[in-house]
Amino acid sequence: MFVIACILTMFIVYLLKGKLSEDDPDKGQLTLEAGYLAIKDMITSIIGEHGYRHLPVVATFAILILVSNLMGQFPLFMSPTASVNVTFALGISSFVYYNYVGIAENGPIGHLRHFAGPRLPFMIAIFITPLIFAIELISNSIRPMTLGVRLFANMFADEQVFIQITNLFPPFTQVLVPLVLTVLGVFVAVVQAFVFTLLSLIYIGEVSHAPHDEHHADEHHG
DSSP, rough: HHHHHHHHHHHHHHHHSSOOOOSSSHHHHHHHHHHHHHHHHHHHHOOOGGGGGGGGHHHHHHHHHHHHHHHHTSTTTOOGGHHHHHHHHHHHHHHHHHHHHHHHHHHHHHHGGGGGGSOOOOHHHHHHHHHHHHHHHHHHTTHHHHHHHHHHHHHHHHHHHHHHHHHHOGGGGTTHHOOOHHHHHHHHHHHHHHHHHHHHHHHHHHHHOOOOOHHHHHHHOO
């Protein structure tokens, strides 16, 4: 199902893209542009303008998870994100990426240093900094699990609620009840894709910083 979700994601983006036009964009292009602007605004508001370079990865998370979540609303399909294997893989991917960003921008030592919290006076830092470092290290280490469990639990629960509630009602309501639950399912799918993307952005924002304008700094110093 996850392989199908990946193929569907590429096909949907290709279909919406269509023939790009600045003068007369079609509805698919407008939809794609609206999604692009929404994700870009999230990135700039959380990370800053320099975070734009992370848009391909973040947008891939957002669209792929949304498509995976929505697949469960169609007959003969199930949401890949209702499987803990898929959600843990997504959580690990997010974890690896933001740590890669942290190491690439700050170096291995600098990346570890941010776990130690703010700089404190020496006598206070002796006692407080190791404690902060241990807490932050543990907190970051369990993030793949918390990301995966949150997404899995909500999508699995959504599918189970749909099945169980539908079976409780008599046959003549088998059209109306699934319709109402489908609306709820779409809402849950959108919210969970948003939450995963938002948390990933927050984690990237913790380790990513605007580059210093070294050229301008040299001129000012001179």
